[in-house]
Amino acid sequence: MSVIPRIAAQVFKESVRDKVLYNLVLFAVLLIAASYLIGQLSAGQDVKIIKDLGLAATQIFGLFIAVFIGIGLVSKEVERRSIYGLLSKPVRRHELILGKYVGLVLTLAVNVAVMAVALYAVLGYMSWAETEEFRQGWEASATDPAMLAAILLIFVQLMLVTAIALFFSTFSSPILSAVLTFGLFVVGHFNADLRNFENVVDSPVAASLARVLYYALPNLAPFDVKAQVVHAHPVSLGYVALTSGYAAAYIGALLLAAVFIFSKRDFK
Amino acid sequence: MARYAIRLQELTKDYPTGFWRPRAVRALDHVSLDVEPGEVLGYLGPNGAGKTTTLKLLMQLIYPTFGRAEILGRPAGDIEAKRRLGYLPESPYFYDNLTAEELLVYFGGLFGLTPSVARTRASTLLDRVGLGAERRRRLRKYSKGMLQRVGIAQALVNDPEVVFLDEPMSGLDPVGRRDTRELIRSLRDEGRTVFFSSHILSDAEALCTRVAITVQGRLVSTGRLADLAFEVQGWELIVHGGDSAALVGLGLDAVTTVSDGRHVIELPFDRPPDQVLPELSRLRFQVVSLTPRHESLEDYFMRLVARRQAPAA
Ligand SMILES: Nc1ncnc2c1ncn2[C@@H]1O[C@H](COP(=O)(O)OP(=O)(O)OP(=O)(O)O)[C@@H](O)[C@H]1O
Ligand SMILES: [Mg+2]
Numbered sequence: 001m002s003v004i005p006r007i008a009a010q011v012f013k014e015s016v017r018d019k020v021l022y023n024l025v026l027f028a029v030l031l032i033a034a035s036y037l038i039g040q041l042s043a044g045q046d047v048k049i050i051k052d053l054g055l056a057a058t059q060i061f062g063l064f065i066a067v068f069i070g071i072g073l074v075s076k077e078v079e080r081r082s083i084y085g086l087l088s089k090p091v092r093r094h095e096l097i098l099g100k101y102v103g104l105v106l107t108l109a110v111n112v113a114v115m116a117v118a119l120y121a122v123l124g125y126m127s128w129a130e131t132e133e134f135r136q137g138w139e140a141s142a143t144d145p146a147m148l149a150a151i152l153l154i155f156v157q158l159m160l161v162t163a164i165a166l167f168f169s170t171f172s173s174p175i176l177s178a179v180l181t182f183g184l185f186v187v188g189h190f191n192a193d194l195r196n197f198e199n200v201v202d203s204p205v206a207a208s209l210a211r212v213l214y215y216a217l218p219n220l221a222p223f224d225v226k227a228q229v230v231h232a233h234p235v236s237l238g239y240v241a242l243t244s245g246y247a248a249a250y251i252g253a254l255l256l257a258a259v260f261i262f263s264k265r266d267f268k
Numbered sequence: 269m270a271r272y273a274i275r276l277q278e279l280t281k282d283y284p285t286g287f288w289r290p291r292a293v294r295a296l297d298h299v300s301l302d303v304e305p306g307e308v309l310g311y312l313g314p315n316g317a318g319k320t321t322t323l324k325l326l327m328q329l330i331y332p333t334f335g336r337a338e339i340l341g342r343p344a345g346d347i348e349a350k351r352r353l354g355y356l357p358e359s360p361y362f363y364d365n366l367t368a369e370e371l372l373v374y375f376g377g378l379f380g381l382t383p384s385v386a387r388t389r390a391s392t393l394l395d396r397v398g399l400g401a402e403r404r405r406r407l408r409k410y411s412k413g414m415l416q417r418v419g420i421a422q423a424l425v426n427d428p429e430v431v432f433l434d435e436p437m438s439g440l441d442p443v444g445r446r447d448t449r450e451l452i453r454s455l456r457d458e459g460r461t462v463f464f465s466s467h468i469l470s471d472a473e474a475l476c477t478r479v480a481i482t483v484q485g486r487l488v489s490t491g492r493l494a495d496l497a498f499e500v501q502g503w504e505l506i507v508h509g510g511d512s513a514a515l516v517g518l519g520l521d522a523v524t525t526v527s528d529g530r531h532v533i534e535l536p537f538d539r540p541p542d543q544v545l546p547e548l549s550r551l552r553f554q555v556v557s558l559t560p561r562h563e564s565l566e567d568y569f570m571r572l573v574a575r576r577q578a579p580a581a
Contacts, residue, residue, distance in 0.1 A: 088355035
């Protein structure tokens with residue numbers, strides 16, 4: 001059997017024990033529950049607010065988990081030199097990277113699932129507590145299955161962010177990796193603006209630079225379909241598939257680059 | 269089967285240093301060395317000689333600038349070779365949150381052992397290095413010497429043919445050093461090849477079939493330790509039983525009492541053991557071990573260098 005599942009399982013086991021992770025998930029679940037109270041304050045709007053806040057909490061806390069655990073996965077092994085023991089086992093360097101990645105994606109999957117269940121539970125309770133008449137006023141049912149599309153895309157986006165964090169951590173310090181990853185996360189949401197850059201500036205150099213950046217930097221805005229889902233605009237299966245395909249290609253390229261850099265490194 | 273268990277050919281490593289004006293530091297300079305299966309080789313040298321560098325090259329944790337390293341006839345880093353070797357890194361560190369048992373089960377799994385087989389092996393090995401009672405404690409709470417022992421146990425989890433130990437005695441108390449010496453001896457008796465580094469001669473003395481000595485990245489001599497002339501400067505004597513107060517009466521000043529009634533006595537050069545032993549046995553002490561303390565490798569090299577320079581002057 002390959003060592004990748006073994007390394008992945010170990011990452012999962014260790015992160016389940018991690019207090020930081022517990023606190024993040026607990027906090028996210030509390031926030032989702034609290035959104036119920038906020039929802040109570042705004043009659044009629046409540047179900048939308050809860051959905052919006054709940055999905056945002058899932059994304060942001062997932063982001064923290066992806067970045068903080070993601071950058072530590074490899075760089076901690078190198079910094080604390082536990083990598084000496086690990087690499088002397090029959091483990092190839094690319095297997096180490098892939099095992100770590102798969103393990104964290106698994107951890108994220110469980111956490112996103114926990115948050116999704118919490119969100120549906122709050123919404124389900126709300127639907128049960130309200131009168132039929134009141135429910136009629138909602139654009140989409142409280143436990144609208146279309147929200148799963150939004151949650152799935154959040155998860156795919158987190159997979160991409162994890163790959164970014166892992167990529168940076170193979171060659172830079174944990175702090176720099178965190179800064180770079182958060183930076184790309186923010187830039188990734190405004191990526192579309194780069195495309196329109198050429199209409200704004202005259203300089204052809206600046207315009208082509210913007211074009212290069214547009215294609216090179218990850219485009220994270222398409223993964224965010226919260227608004228559509230909350231307002232009951234359909235998200236097609238094709239759209240989900242296409243966006244996931246983009247993520248898969250980007251993740252593949254990042255992992256390839258991470259493996260390439262990591263395989264050439266000296267561990268001094 | 270490969271002719272050599274370990275083979276270094278012209279192995280050379282430069283470390284780049286300095287960010288603005290990069291300059292290479294040569295840590296290892298064309299080292300060639302063959303180790304036969306079943307040999308116990310002491311890889312000796314003073315601090316900074318390049319011992320750790322050599323071991324890291326053998327594990328392919330770093331890549332050579334020039335030359336090559338082979339284990340069991342395969343190039344360093346080869347996965348099949350890694351299945352059959354064990355490695356104790358220098359001042360090892362593993363994972364704080366794991367217990368010793370969990371660590372060994374995880375590493376065993378990387379060799380394809382099932383959890384139950386790995387657990388059995390883990391408990392045997394942890395008993396063997398004297399950590400049986402602490403196996404369920406998190407590594408965070410381990411002392412330096414205990415981590416060193418875990419490091420030795422994890423190096424043996426796959427029942428390796430070739431064992432690499434980087435400073436296996438460092439951080440260990442006298443009893444721990446003696447236990448480790450016995451362990452290495454038993455590895456030798458089991459027919460394994462052992463390659464261990466040290467800067468302390470007495471470690472090598474009791475164990476090695478052969479030593480290789482490096483200074484500043486160069487291999488200066490290889491051979492049986494007895495054939496290389498080191499001066500004896502004293503002895504380390506471990507005794508057991510008897511009355512500790514009586515030791516003071518013998519005028520032995522360097523006495524340390526360690527666990528379960530053992531005393532470690534440092535004998536200076538002018539008190540050879542044959543003078544002291546009759547007295548001790550009269551006082552009903554039993555000898556546990558006696559190890560000569562040689563001049564340090566540094567002193568040896570100073571003498572070597574001085575002797576080389578003398579005829580020219
Ligand atoms: N990461 C590094 N960068 C630059 N130089 C290094 C690095 N690691 C080791 N060196 C240099 O390489 C030489 C050999 O170091 P090495 O650690 O192999 O010695 P050693 O024989 O293991 O010493 P010790 O007995 O202290 O463990 C030393 O001069 C050291 O300064
Ligand atoms: Mg060393």
